[in-house]
Amino acid sequence: MVTFPSNEKALGMYKTMYKIRKYEESIYYLFLEGIMPGTIHQSTGEEASAVGMLYDLRKDDWMASTHRPAGHDIAKGITVRAMMCEMFGKAEGCCGGKGGAMHTGDASVGAMTANAIVGGNLPIAAGAALAFKMQKKDNVVVCFFGDGASNEGSYHETMNAAGLWKLPVIYVCENNLYSANTSISLTCCQEDVAAGRAEIYGIPSEVVDGNDVLAVNEAAARAIARARAGEGPTIIEVKTYRHGGHSRNDACGYRPKDEADYWIDQRDPVKNFRKVILEKGIISEEELQKEEAEIEQEIDDAVEYAKSAPLPTYDSALENVFWEG
Amino acid sequence: MVTFPSNEKALGMYKTMYKIRKYEESIYYLFLEGIMPGTIHQSTGEEASAVGMLYDLRKDDWMASTHRPAGHDIAKGITVRAMMCEMFGKAEGCCGGKGGAMHTGDASVGAMTANAIVGGNLPIAAGAALAFKMQKKDNVVVCFFGDGASNEGSYHETMNAAGLWKLPVIYVCENNLYSANTSISLTCCQEDVAAGRAEIYGIPSEVVDGNDVLAVNEAAARAIARARAGEGPTIIEVKTYRHGGHSRNDACGYRPKDEADYWIDQRDPVKNFRKVILEKGIISEEELQKEEAEIEQEIDDAVEYAKSAPLPTYDSALENVFWEG
Amino acid sequence: MAMMSIANALKSAITEEMRRDPTVFCIGEDEDIPGGMGGAFTVTKGLGEEFGANVRIAKEKGFELKGVKDFSNNRVINTPISEILLCGVCVGSAMAGMRPVADLQYGDFLFCMMDQLVNQAAKMCYMSNGGFHVPMVMRAPCGASNRGAQHAQSLESYFVHVPGLKVICPSTAYDAKGMMKQAIRDNNPVLVFEHKLLYGGKRKEAGQLSAMGEVPDGDYTVPFGKAAIRREGKDVTIVANLLMWYRAMQAAEELEKEGISCEIIDPRSLVPFDYETVLTSIEKTGKLMIVHEDHYNGGWGAQLASYVAENAIHLLDAPVVRLAAPDCPIPFSPILEDFVIPSIQRIAEEARKLARL
Amino acid sequence: MAMMSIANALKSAITEEMRRDPTVFCIGEDEDIPGGMGGAFTVTKGLGEEFGANVRIAKEKGFELKGVKDFSNNRVINTPISEILLCGVCVGSAMAGMRPVADLQYGDFLFCMMDQLVNQAAKMCYMSNGGFHVPMVMRAPCGASNRGAQHAQSLESYFVHVPGLKVICPSTAYDAKGMMKQAIRDNNPVLVFEHKLLYGGKRKEAGQLSAMGEVPDGDYTVPFGKAAIRREGKDVTIVANLLMWYRAMQAAEELEKEGISCEIIDPRSLVPFDYETVLTSIEKTGKLMIVHEDHYNGGWGAQLASYVAENAIHLLDAPVVRLAAPDCPIPFSPILEDFVIPSIQRIAEEARKLARL
Ligand SMILES: Cc1ncc(C[n+]2csc(CCOP(=O)(O)OP(=O)(O)O)c2C)c(N)n1
Ligand SMILES: Cc1ncc(C[n+]2csc(CCOP(=O)(O)OP(=O)(O)O)c2C)c(N)n1
Ligand SMILES: [Mg+2]
């Protein structure tokens, strides 16, 4: 059984989840409108993982994300305005418009540049964790990856060393059952793709309901405590589901309707946690709606701001190829 | 308990092991003399693995080796003359002098070009096995790799797919306790580096005394039968030891003397199997010495032949960049 | 004759070769998942219907937790996200008599399989002195398309430098079909660069260009090492590949109005490279301009310019001009991406300057 | 002043930088195993004595089945054979404030970490718009030395093409020390190509060349992007790096006797590249010859020749000449290896022909 967090924390987690949900929804519509460039891999449905894992991190702890980074980045503290500006390729984007949807990040809040190479972030996160250890800091790194990424060679090489070196890093496998169009059942002989393959690296692991923010958060707390205490890495596999397609143009024709319905209708992490906090009496329906409206406003403002924010200068295209520190 | 093979087979296995031993010894001295170019990774001490695994393969089964290929290649059927010519960089070498010590191979006996990239041969062997399967042949592939190679990303990617696709390939980890200068205990949290990491791929595994040719051969028979029957891959981890250094210039300063003494004096696969076949009365001491002398002669002849064999033509350097077949 | 997109021309080539030769098979991530994409750009979608696909068979059999085991009637193979494996399996199966055609989704992932490509596929025939050979095709979508630095690269130049690899970059439906067939029949590893904005498949891309074109009905191949003269002219020779020669054509039209006549050459294959056609053109024009989307420093244009400076410098009436992406990763922001990729305007400007020298 | 081999000059640079800056650390396979090599070429041997090494600590503690956990006084880190990990750990630790100096044993294995180098290390600063940067050094021994195709490559040209990487190739003890220090202090990823036949360490190599040289006692650095004129001359400009400029020097001595005077330029760093020094030299000689051990097609010499053809073609009195390994993998047989790698004789011949044009 999970112990219920303070009212403030529970509400805080809910609000961040809600913010991510609304952010992703607004992005979705902006794409439909045809006014947003590029492509996008959305995290709708996976909010509990991002928020549960990152809510208790310090600003100077680090987080490493993937091609599906928006939830992680917002939970780690990048503002929706900086995210939205990046999506529009604007100068005030968190990467000056040069990164884009798959590379959002912000050093000042410990969000490492998101990585669009599946499995590419894994050894990099280990490197950051090694640095913290060499610097005698007690910081930790949380590194997200997908079920599909667990089949990459980088996964094996990284887990082996992270286990050997007892690095302060928490590897979070967001198992959403699919790698792009491919069901994970076709590419790995185990259901617990990461947790089931953790023991050989001497790394403790947990399987967690990834749509229950409290369950994720408790697992996170255990893993963070271990890492800070110098006891090494943890692999956490969160079972979750993306509500939408893999990327912008994906109509999800490869997944059974009843499966999607089940996850979207019954297992929605945002809706379900909303019920919980209302049932617990943490906040009233009206007050919650007010909070939600504020968040929606923040996102609408971000969209409006981003739309008319200045474009990057041509010169900036040639800057920071090498660090200009 | 292993069942003892036919006299003929036992003697045949011994003779191949002896041939490998003498071949490697002669190479060693040729290097000391300073008349052999390049570098070499010798398999002295690991003969039982090569012979036990490969003795029962058909010519049209395939074998994939590493930077330490001589034993495997001789056991698969490359002549010592073709090997020796390759070592001297001569035109009649098994690769026309263009491969060298780390790339020996011969398509006509099913010896794939040896691979000097640690872990590089693993997915290639899987590919050959997939081809056999698609071609409805019942051929198998035996692929050797080292303990160190099991830490490569290619290992993970390959085992996962080989297990999923039930490929007719036998992965043989020659665990000789070291990857170059590094004790395997420092780079992997398990003693059985390959067998201990096989289950997660759904691949059956065995750990075998790699210096007992009969034990290896029995494990090989089981794995070959499974593969031919379409039941998929096996991982066999043979525990063994290289008598000499990692490569030409390695004085082995990193390994304990008592460890080396133990393996070299008490666990020598060639000497020990010699005792066994004499004890079993398969052959008399005198007859055996005659057989051994013949083998030594074959190798001496190969050396003499190779020394004065023709060099490749300059033109050949530019041939077969693309297949001219 | 039929009008086809490049995506369909490729599909048609692969289909026909699979029918012709039972050793040809397709392999890749997201390969022919029913209801899915068919690679990232639809090329292999549906092939499993005719040729069998491990994913289809697994699904039909209600197979859940493991891959399908029988590959004898199964010629479209979906792999885990494992690029080393993907390329290694191509190498090994090719050595053993098959002709794999692999789909990499995005060329940028070539780096994940680089050892298998450069140290294995490209060197195997040579190291074995012809004992083994590696007839495999690796399909790599390339080019900038608003996706950011790790999904935007033009990678031809890296591979031009690898002895033992052939490198082609078809950019019309006709070439796509004919060169893909040629690639599948080649006995060596062939890397095929396909531009994301030229596929013309169902997927819509900002800035995409219709490369629909006529494709003969019967069997035909387009040999490697023979450049295509896309436009004849007499004042400036422009050598450009993939998207860039389309832009050069538009620039040439503008310049035509000003009385400047451009000859536009699409090399189509970079290894082997048809230097002859370029030299013949320079003999006429005396002026060489090279345009590619790949970066400037060490791009394939450098090799071409150098070749001319080594072998035919006397033909040049003016300095060589090279237009390429500058030496920065490709920025996401569309305005910056447009800025770094050579545009019609910049091609026209540079060609104009060169013509007037 | 002390006479030093390149191996020792590198060791001395790394040692001094580790003393100066606590964020500098070494990492690699076979790194400082007591009784072992110290990488493949002795450069890092013994460093753990002063700075701590995970292997040493593990051994002292009688530690058997796991690696050492405490890295705070542990600045020489031995890794499993895992190149993706090795490079990724460099990237991540550099982003987090460390300055890793990695040893790759053989440059040929760069392909095993290519994604981490090209898609990650090189692009991270740019994609984050300077939010993160990656001060790391990757040391890659290169060159042919009778080991066969997978341990013989000259790989500079691949990396010259990667925006975001610096590429250097020091070839004297003085440069080795000064440029290694510069590399460690650089705020970006630096790839260091060290030639196997120039180390001059204890390991003996057929065909090795003594590159012992004087090295100042105090701290000094050699800046990137400044070529060294190894020999002044007036008839032909020869640009050559690593082993090749030594051969060119010998060729020049022969030619001197015939009255042909060669100017020999060692670029030392390929990114950034000192075009200025080359152009100044051509102004004098009117003749450019480029020699590298890397393959011809798309080699870095192509970029240099192209640069000249673009920017200073009027300075040339004759076609550019490029001498490089042909486009084949490096054969093992010493006689073939000698045949493909540019020799003193061939350099002399080609320079002679060029001088007489
Ligand atoms: C090395 C590499 N291979 C392939 C891809 C293409 N690709 C992008 S996302 C994706 C699926 C990833 O699946 P998973 O790791 O489960 O993450 P999810 O998308 O489900 O969050 C693939 C194959 C890539 N980006 N990088
Ligand atoms: C990808 C790669 N990394 C590093 C090396 C250098 N190297 C050659 S052999 C070797 C050790 C291999 O150890 P193991 O796999 O146990 O085989 P063994 O030598 O013991 O037979 C190393 C590190 C290499 N050849 N390839
Ligand atoms: Mg997934």
Ligand SMILES: [Mg+2]
């Ligand atoms: Mg070993």
